[in-house]
Amino acid sequence: MSIGLIGYRGCGKTTVGRKLADRLWQEYVDTDEMIVRRAGKSIKEIFATDGEPVFRDIESAVIEEASGRGDVVISFGGGALDREANRAALAKGGHKLIYLKCEPTELLRRIQADPQSAHARPNLTALGGGVEEIESVLARREPVWRSVMTAELDVTRLTPEEAVVYIVRLL
Secondary structure, three states: OOEEEEOOOOOOHHHHHHHHHHHHOOEEEEHHHHHHHHHOOOHHHHHHHOOHHHHHHHHHHHHHHHHOOOOEEEEOOOOOOOOHHHHHHHHHHOOEEEEEEOOHHHHHHHHHHOHHHHHHOOOOOOOOOOHHHHHHHHHHHHHHHHHHOOEEEEOOOOOHHHHHHHHHHHO
16 A cells, blocks of 8 residues: 655655654655755755746656555655646555645744755745745645545644554554
C-alpha cells in the first residue's frame, strides 16, 4: 500500500512522512527533495531564476515518477495537486492520500520556526508569507485536496509521533 501526504507547507508532511515510512517499513520519498536534486538548486532559486511554470513542469515530471512506485510513503509539495495531470497520475498510482490539515496560525508558527524555510521556499503570493497568505492559499487548495483525499487528519495540536499513530489507524 502506498500513502501520499498532502497539505500546506509546515503541516509536517516531511517529518511525519519519514516517521510513517519507518513505522510501515516502506521507502520514503519527498517530491520537493526530488525537485531540488533534479534542478540542482533550491525551490526558491527555481522560482527566482526560472519562474513558477518551470518549477511546476519539473514537479509534474517528479510526481509522475514518484506516483509509479509501490509500497512507498510520499510527501507532496503543497501545490503538487494544482495540475489536473498530477491528480490523474496520483489516481492512476492508487495511493491513499492523507490531508494533514493544520490551522493557519500554527502553520505560520511552524514555518517561522524552521530556519530552512525562508532560505529554501518562496512566498506564494504578493501577501508576503504571513497568515493572510496562508489563508488565501488554503482557500484555493483545500477544495482540491479534499476532492482527492482518502482521509483528513487535523495535526494542529499533534506531535509527529501522534500523527503517525492516527494515520496508521486511518489506513
